Amino acid sequence: MDWTCTLAEERVSEFLEGQLAPSEAAAFSAHIDACGKCGELVARVGHLMSQMHALHPVEVPSGLEARIVEATLGRRSRRWFAWVPLLWQPRFAMGIATVALCCVVVVQAGGVTPGKLRRVDLNPVSMLRNVNRQAHLTYARGVKFVNDLRVVYEIQSRLEPTPSAEENPPRQKQQESKPNPNYPQQKSETHPGRPHNAGGALFASLLASGSLESPR
Amino acid sequence: MELDAQLVQRCLRGDGPAWEELVRRHTRRIFNICYRFTSNPTEAEDLSQEVFLRIYRTLPSYRPSDGAFPTWLTTVTRNLLVDHYRRTRHDRLTDSIDEATAQLEARPAPARTPDRLAQAAELSMHLQRALSRLSPELREAVILRDLQSLEYAEIQVVLQVPEGTVKSRINRGRIELARILQEMGIRPD
Numbered sequence: 425m426d427w428t429c430t431l432a433e434e435r436v437s438e439f440l441e442g443q444l445a446p447s448e449a450a451a452f453s454a455h456i457d458a459c460g461k462c463g464e465l466v467a468r469v470g471h472l473m474s475q476m477h478a479l480h481p482v483e484v485p486s487g488l489e490a491r492i493v494e495a496t497l498g499r500r501s502r503r504w505f506a507w508v509p510l511l512w513q514p515r516f517a518m519g520i521a522t523v524a525l526c527c528v529v530v531v532q533a534g535g536v537t538p539g540k541l542r543r544v545d546l547n548p549v550s551m552l553r554n555v556n557r558q559a560h561l562t563y564a565r566g567v568k569f570v571n572d573l574r575v576v577y578e579i580q581s582r583l584e585p586t587p588s589a590e591e592n593p594p595r596q597k598q599q600e601s602k603p604n605p606n607y608p609q610q611k612s613e614t615h616p617g618r619p620h621n622a623g624g625a626l627f628a629s630l631l632a633s634g635s636l637e638s639p640r
Numbered sequence: 641m642e643l644d645a646q647l648v649q650r651c652l653r654g655d656g657p658a659w660e661e662l663v664r665r666h667t668r669r670i671f672n673i674c675y676r677f678t679s680n681p682t683e684a685e686d687l688s689q690e691v692f693l694r695i696y697r698t699l700p701s702y703r704p705s706d707g708a709f710p711t712w713l714t715t716v717t718r719n720l721l722v723d724h725y726r727r728t729r730h731d732r733l734t735d736s737i738d739e740a741t742a743q744l745e746a747r748p749a750p751a752r753t754p755d756r757l758a759q760a761a762e763l764s765m766h767l768q769r770a771l772s773r774l775s776p777e778l779r780e781a782v783i784l785r786d787l788q789s790l791e792y793a794e795i796q797v798v799l800q801v802p803e804g805t806v807k808s809r810i811n812r813g814r815i816e817l818a819r820i821l822q823e824m825g826i827r828p829d
Contacts, residue, residue, distance in 0.1 A: 492692045497659060
């Protein structure tokens with residue numbers, strides 16, 4: 425095919441978009457190589473196309489979508505709770521859940537019963553006192569829990585079977601010779617005919633140290 | 641993601657959120673078509689609103705068998721732009737780019753450095769100025785092909801002309817645009 429400048433100008437877009445047959449495209453390329461004017465035209469149009477394809481869309485003015493919806497659906501068509509789904513998005517849901525949990529914790533600590541809410545319950549001073557009292561109670565219960573755990577551990581360790589004399593003879597003699605300073609010495613007040621009560625002795629020693637409250 | 645045709649069916653049953661979703665999906669594209677054609681952001685806003693109003697009123701007449709919803713939407717947009725152009729051609733100053741247009745072009749887009757932003761904004765303004773000097777027939781063809789990346793078959797449906805005419809208009813539009821940019825002293829680099 426013999427390309428003329430007029431024909432080349434009419435089909436330059438097809439050439440640039442790769443829509444010419446291979447033989448036509450080859451002849452076209454030969455023509456623009458030979459013809460400076462057509463070569464320049466192809467270069468300019470090709471560059472223009474790449475620039476336009478690289479253009480980013482312009483941003484929509486803010487509020488346009490809302491105005492369109494309002495113009496079409498109208499204000500009266502929007503339900504009053506239509507904004508609720510907007511809040512229940514991942515970016516808001518975690519924050520809302522955290523705030524709700526904090527409110528529940530504060531209300532519980534403040535001693536406020538939602539079912540029996542009174543005006544005096546909302547007084548900040550009384551709420552602060554309740555929170556303070558609740559904090560001290562929680563701390564005291566925690567300390568008692570840890571101490572009880574320690575006592576249970578000590579009782580368990582005392583009641584575990586002691587190793588035999590053949591296995592650890594030196595240690596036994598050492599233990600007998602060196603009294604444990606942590607525990608007060610108990611003189612055997614039992615009757616010679618009665619067996620020695622190890623658990624009762626331990627219980628008495630712990631009572632004496634103040635780790636346990638004496639039963640009433 | 642729900643298809644446009646399914647959203648349209650929900651809209652026809654009175655589902656408001658379905659219409660809001662359609663608006664959210666297509667506003668950006670429609671606004672860009674209107675802006676690139678009119679070179680005026682205020683007019684583009686009004687025209688975009690008018691497009692969706694017209695779509696909302698004529699939604700019962702849409703048939704999926706007639707084509708994809710975006711194509712129908714683009715056709716309505718184009719018809720509105722042509723009507724607007726005919727109504728306002730005597731009042732138009734096609735060579736002026738006002739302050740609002742400059743601000744719209746300079747609006748930052750994500751993930752672009754300041755230098756690239758400035759270059760892109762300048763290029764966009766030059767192209768917009770050149771586009772405004774094209775005749776409406778060539779302008780709409782170039783916008784739909786090179787800025788909206790529509791296929792020739794879709795553009796044929798939107799413009800309601802044969803495919804050969806579409807290709808011819810796109811080609812002449814590009815050549816004319818390149819000539820205008822050369823006259824404006826914009827070098828291709």
